Amino acid sequence: MKLATWNVNSLRVRLAHLGDWLAASPVDVVGLQELKLPDEDFPQSQIEAFGLHAAWFGQRTYNGVAILSRAPIVDVTTGIPGFDDPQRRVIAGTVDGVRVINVYVPNGQSVGSDKYAYKLDWLARLRDYVARELTRYERLAVIGDYNIAPEDRDVHDPAKWEGSVHVSAPERAALQDLLSTGLHDTFRLFEQPPETYSWWDYRMGAFRRNHGLRIDLVLASAALSRSCIGCHVDRTPRTWERPSDHAPVVATFDIG
DNA sequence: ATGGCTAACATGGTTAGA
Secondary structure (H helix, E strand, O other): OEEEEEEOOOHHHHHHHHHHHHHHOOOOEEEEEOOOOOHHHOOHHHHHHOOOEEEEEOOOOOOOEEEEEOOOOEEEEEOOOOOOOOOOOEEEEEEOOEEEEEEEOOOOOOOOOHHHHHHHHHHHHHHHHHHHHHHHOOOEEEEEEOOOOOOHHHEOOHHHHOOOOOOOHHHHHHHHHHHOOOEEEHHHHOOOOOOOOOEEOOOOOOOOOOOEEOOEEEEEEHHHHOOEEEEEEOOHHHHOOOOOOEOOEEEEEOOO
8 A cells, every 4th residue: 555645735736736646656545735725626526537535624725634545435534533623634534444644734833933832732632632543543644744854864954944943842842742652754664865855945946955854744553654665755746847845755555 | 135935815915834
């Protein structure tokens, strides 16, 4: 099973890229973030024309998440149960016995801001949710745009970024808290090229200069991570005309 | 040097992203 995450930064604008990417690099499941469209505008027929099932949780202008899958998606839930969050950032479903939680973690804007406080609170709620789901599902993946670079090696210029949002100690501690429930960063299960990132600013030629962050992650429960045989960032769509600022991340599992 | 780019909403200028 190939399981991917991709922040498309507007599904409307990126639909052709999505189709081209899926045709060139088929995956079994992909979690999308930043749909930026309401549920009634979700391009269901076009996604089905790609040969995929879909479950979505959209929102006008901001946020919005979806799961696309070759096989049917069952037991779909949206949001974090018990958390009345007006921002639509979480969708979960089960595909071929694997539970997939797809998340779009808040950006946080800047350290100390209201949005930063919301991000930390949100991450605490996600942690509690994941801890509960780990007791229900042995094979669980928590994928998405985390808006946190786990370590300095996930940052192109750690000195410049030190203390900033996406790398600050409280954010990294919150991510470690999430991992400590029993998840593994599949990217780090394997030797990787140095300076591998998943997001590059649109400005200042950041992609050309590889000035990026690795903030898009495929996390897997212990049982699922034992079957993981690879994880990589696919930079190809980031080279296309009018790209998303994020690249897809793909993890492969040998689960028969 | 708080700039630089992109998308949405709106229709020119602001908000948000990361």
